[in-house]
Amino acid sequence: MRATVLYAAGDVRIEEVPDPVLHEPTDAIVRVVRSCICGSDLWPYRHMKPDPHGRRMGHEFIGVVTETGADVGRPAVGDVVVAPFMYCDNTCEFCREGLHTSCRRGGGWGIGGVDGGQGEAVRAPLAEGTLVTLPVGADDPLIPSLLTLSDVFCTGHHAAVCARVRAGSAVAVVGDGAVGLCGVLAARRLGAEQIVLLGHHKERTDLGREFGATDVVTERGGEAVARVRELTGGDGVHSVLECVGLVDAFETSLAITRPGGAVARVGVPQYEQVPLGRAVFMANITVSGGVAPARAYIEELLPDVLEGRLEPGRVFDRTVDLDGVPGGYAAMNERRALKVMIVP
Amino acid sequence: MRATVLYAAGDVRIEEVPDPVLHEPTDAIVRVVRSCICGSDLWPYRHMKPDPHGRRMGHEFIGVVTETGADVGRPAVGDVVVAPFMYCDNTCEFCREGLHTSCRRGGGWGIGGVDGGQGEAVRAPLAEGTLVTLPVGADDPLIPSLLTLSDVFCTGHHAAVCARVRAGSAVAVVGDGAVGLCGVLAARRLGAEQIVLLGHHKERTDLGREFGATDVVTERGGEAVARVRELTGGDGVHSVLECVGLVDAFETSLAITRPGGAVARVGVPQYEQVPLGRAVFMANITVSGGVAPARAYIEELLPDVLEGRLEPGRVFDRTVDLDGVPGGYAAMNERRALKVMIVP
Known part of the structure; x- marks a missing residue:
């Protein structure tokens, strides 16, 4: 064969x-x-x-x-x-x-x-x-x-489950690849009220909107963080679905998480170390997820x-x-x- | 005054x-x-x-x-x-x-x-x-x-809650300080079946046993990891209460966590970066906790x-x-x- x-x-x-x-x-x-x-x-x-x-x-x-x-x-x-x-x-x-x-x-x-x-x-x-x-x-x-x-859909769903998405949640999805878009779909399915999709490719984020994203953030780095905070009354989101696997995406994910919230990573990590110091500790942010x-x-x-x-x-x-x-x-x-x- | x-x-x-x-x-x-x-x-x-x-x-x-x-x-x-x-x-x-x-x-x-x-x-x-x-x-x-x-007791309890201790859990408590000992007490209170206390000070681990520790591991580093695995049929524990705050304790905590398990840290982190790469991702280990x-x-x-x-x-x-x-x-x-x- x-x-x-x-x-x-x-x-x-x-x-x-x-x-x-x-x-x-x-x-x-x-x-x-x-x-x-x-x-x-x-x-x-x-x-x-x-x-x-x-x-x-x-x-x-x-x-x-x-x-x-x-x-x-x-x-x-x-x-x-x-x-x-x-x-x-x-x-x-x-x-x-x-x-x-x-x-x-x-x-x-x-x-x-x-x-x-x-x-x-x-x-x-x-x-x-x-x-x-x-x-x-x-x-x-x-x-x-x-x-x-x-x-890919099960992986997006795993991210949503591990990030504790539930009815009424404010959610961010970092990454507009196929997993990220499926994460949007999964978050909507679980009842998320606000779904902010972070991505740079218009045809993808357009599909993301059709899948249920309520907001799209095309900025990068610190500007993306500021924009998500602006969209969430300053506090960030309850749940972040990190669907990239790069340390920058992970850092952005932490920075847009509300105190007490969770980041679930499902992008295969292309890094070994992550910053998980005092700011994350003081905010009681949970890091979850993994291979789905x-x-x-x-x-x-x-x-x-x-x-x-x-x-x-x-x-x-x-x-x-x-x-x-x-x-x-x-x-x-x-x-x-x-x-x-x-x-x- | x-x-x-x-x-x-x-x-x-x-x-x-x-x-x-x-x-x-x-x-x-x-x-x-x-x-x-x-x-x-x-x-x-x-x-x-x-x-x-x-x-x-x-x-x-x-x-x-x-x-x-x-x-x-x-x-x-x-x-x-x-x-x-x-x-x-x-x-x-x-x-x-x-x-x-x-x-x-x-x-x-x-x-x-x-x-x-x-x-x-x-x-x-x-x-x-x-x-x-x-x-x-x-x-x-x-x-x-x-x-x-x-x-200190609420902090130990927070660690146990964030590490998802429940009836029948296998738990490890890293650190035999007052928070760690209170973590033992909190884990027992939540119904843990096995509580492995990692510590080096006999008078403290003795109190830990009275508080409910079923096993004490006095080894350090890789030997401690091997000993906890031996005590848990090779798989590690469902829940780790990281009550130290040093990166070595955090790494030990990850290494003794069963796939699908959780590490909750309540020791104020004296580090910025932690190793959270592919092994942790493949095992779907959750890192939780924070200031109680x-x-x-x-x-x-x-x-x-x-x-x-x-x-x-x-x-x-x-x-x-x-x-x-x-x-x-x-x-x-x-x-x-x-x-x-x-x-x-």
């Missing part, structure tokens, strides 16, 4: 790789019908040191089950399934606590002999725990929105997508086939595309 | 200062019957640059109201009251949210013309919001434990103290009069005393 392999920064290739076969009785084989490129894929795309073995890419996909191991009770062959961006058994104590990203037996797609999602097919470990069957056909118009349940346990949220978010109340799939603004994947990476990296969908 | 004034690191003096008088109709004058020295007083005691004006010290006291402003409905003259370590109106929106330390009109004792608690009397601003009347006499044997509601809104907790904690179920006053292991205050600072600084009570 063909799949996406990254060999070094900027060097992404579509290559012939072995067809997946069942290794464990808990595996399933899934033919990928839709995948996509993640903002987090851009970090290795920008910075990866050359690796002659390459790295299989992709961790978001919807597919059709073509084969199941002996221990897989469900999903069944023929089911259309969505995969969260890490696989998991859905039974260990971390999974039972809703922290599937810390599953005792789980792991990441494309790592340790597991296929990536940006290819024609995938061996899905722990298929019964990992894969969620969707009550739609593989060519349903809802597929793009359902695909966001793999990662998408599997924990899929069933909860599914009805709003299936019934068309929310359309997170609008973050996809470009569709490519496998041959178009390298161009898709380049387009996202150069911000010519917000999020690229792949039809293998 | 006589009061405690700090002029520079190590230079603490008992001096004649003006008797307090009512400035505002919301003030009360309180004759101090019991005060104490806080671990946080030791930071300026160790590091304050010389200041010819000096700094009035003390933010924990119980006293008797001797005079009230025209707008003070309660407490009444003659009431025995406990003061939280910051004054507040108890009516603004931050106070209503339980974040009295961010009160719009509040502030700190000893700052901006307000008396400190380590003296014979105090002008208490916003007396009606700040002071809590106690149903005991000024010489009641419960006074030491009631005095801890000013700060003691006023929010006094009524809640009061019954357990009044009815003798909890004895946080056992943290006091030395009592001095005003002349003994400089010696009390030295004793705490040299760890010859855990916490010093003052009878002015």
